Amino acid sequence: MIERSFLVRVHDGLHARPATQFVKLAKSFSSDIQITCNAQTASAKSAVKLMLLGIKENDEATLRVEGEDETEALSALATFLQTPTAGDVALKKSDEPASPSDPAPQAGRAKRAGWGIAASEGTAIGPVFAFFPPVLKIEPHRVEDTDAEVARFAEAVDSVTSAFARNKERPEISADAVGIIDALIDLAHDTDFSDEVGAAIRTRQDAASAAMAVGTRLTESFEAMEDPYIRARAEDMRSVTRQIVLALLGQRDVSLDELSCGSIIVADEVTAWDLAKARLSDVAGIVCRKGAATSHVAIMARAYGIPAVLGAAVDEEHLKSAQIIGLDGTTGQVFVDPDTETRMSLTQAIERETADRKALEAYRTIEPVTSDGRKVEVAANLGTLAEIPAALEAGAMGVGLFRTEFLFMERKTLPTEDEQAETYRKLAEAFAPYPVVIRTLDIGGDKPIAGVDFEHEDNPFLGWRGVRMCLERTDVFKPQLRALLRASVVGNVKVLLPMIADGSEVEAVRDLFAQCQDELEREGIPCGTFELGVMIETPAAVFLAGDLAQKVDFFSVGTNDLTQYVMAADRLNPKVANLNRTEHPAVLAAIAAACKAAREAGIWIGVCGEAAARPDLISFFVENGVTELSMSSAAIPRAKRCVTEL
Ligand code: PEP
Ligand code: MG
Secondary structure, rough: EEEEEOOOOOOOOOOHHHHHHHHHHHHHHOEEEEEEEOEEEEEEHHHHHHHHHHOOOOOEEEEEEEOHHHHHHHHHHHHHOOOOOOOOOOOOOOOOOOOOOOOOOOOOOOEEEEOOOEEHHHHHHEEEEOOOOHHHHHHEEEOOHHHHHHHHHHHHHHHHHHHHHHHHOOOOHHHHHHHHHHHHHHHHHHHHHHHHHHHHOOEEOOHHHHOOOOOOOHHHHOOOOOOOOHHHHHHHHHHHHHHHHHHHHOOOOOHHHOOOOEEEEOOOOHHHHHHHHHHHHHHHEEEEEOOOOOHHHHHHHHHOOOOEEOOOOOOOHHHHHHOOOEEOOOOOOEEEEHHHHHHHHHHHHHHHHHHHHHHHOOOOOOOOOOOOOOEEEEEEOOOOHHHHHHHHHHHOOOEEEOOHHHOOOOOOOOEEEEEEEHHHHHHHHHOOOOOOOEEEEOOOOOOOOOOOOOOOOOOOOOOOOOHHHHHHHHHHHHHHHHHHHHHHHHOEEEEEEEOOHHHHHHHHHHHHHHHHHHHHOOOOOOOOOOEEEEOOOHHHHHOOOHHHHHHHHHHEEOOHHHHHHOOOEEEEEEEHHOOOOOOOOOHHHHHHHHHHHHHHHHHHEEEEOHHHHHHHHHHHHHOOOOEEEEEEEEEEEEHHHHHHHH
């Protein structure tokens, strides 16, 4: 028996349609399933009883599941409860017998379905592009001329990296994809890799076997890492190794550039390198049996708005032989050769999503004002320049949070001052005259970067992160401050400091800025001016808000961290998810206190945590005087509509 509690995220709760869908899903499992809410318990297989529980959005519900398929059932039902749009699409579970009214589209073909990680939201259905590259057939043998074999390996590396580089020249390639290709080229040229392969060849191993063995060992080392970002690099290492071995064997790979428009890529695994070869506008969806939400493929799918389910628990043979695949990237569901009813509901969901996007399009160019005349800027949270077009398309009124840590992560060396200045300047120019709020490096012991040694910390979220690390490592921080001063000549840059817990931290940063400005002026490099603000994300910053407001030009509430620190509930720990709620009165009181301090000091205040996009909280923020809401681009039109309707 397993029992878990969840916060219900289904819009408007389990009223008629979602309740029916929920019961249909529950009935597809053999386990006994009870649901408790508001101190009452009912069977999850009875729609009437379920509706009588009156479960509303944001209520806490407990599922108690007992039976053979309890794990699968709990996971499916939990996903449903935590999905705002659940209930919009008819849900089905694997191997569900066709109902008598199901007109079977392909007689004799069993329907198959499964669940995976909801990696990129949206619904899709389309013909399968089965991407199952050939198995490498290496025949290990002893080499006599080891010098020649080492040279053959070097040639293979060159031919692979040249092919990588040629792909960067394609006109439609995005900056994101170029960055990924550069990372692959770096891996292929890695000296650890080539030295180890060279050493193995000198023991008379053939180059293909040696490259495979070393590449596999390095891939496994990446996979064993705790940090999900570093773990995701295993995918790149595997991909590079494969390309080199294929080159050594003279074999040809299957390629996604053969994909036809509207297809769903179905694979065991798709690497970012594979995906970079496809015309992304032709890809309707992606379903993979491997992969995680932080892998490059997931990042690319989200950036290009391609619905994706990764880590899908669907039998490989069923995927390989499928003709039509449907997927719901919001819930993580996959439908293999769906029946007519499921196809219809998927098509309807796609139509609804398209209509929703269309209806919200009207808000794209709107600068929202409440009925009592308050203006609210709805801006984008970005991490890379590649996300700019999507933000502009969504109608972002500037950038409320540019997380600079993305520039520092996933690379082998620290970005230079010039690289940073160029990035910040391009960002500012793209959104001018709207403001762009650039946050200084907020990296911590849980997410290391190359170039800074982080010692192990028992509580990295309470540790050496954000401004704390930067003030000690001025060799890392000053190039960023100089780059910010240089980029702010554009005129619309604002600078935001993360993890502030004491006024002295702001003063120390101001001193460093003054030093950098002096240096730049002496060097004859032009500097601009900018507003300086602090994140309100520690309880200390809330209690000191009155004092901090005298030292800065604006506040930005980081609800993600503020919630975890006010509630003492780790934002990454699902066991305390019930406490990790921004709508908790304690968190709202903290936000209201920061707003009051800002009002009294006459400075502006924004919200840039995930909660900024929540329709149920936007009125609270605006009533308390928040004038900027910053969020992921996709959420912008809806937030604009919310503000307009206030
Ligand atoms: C926050 O804490 O709310 C925030 C926006 O910062 P991050 O999620 O990057 O910690
Ligand atoms: Mg934060």
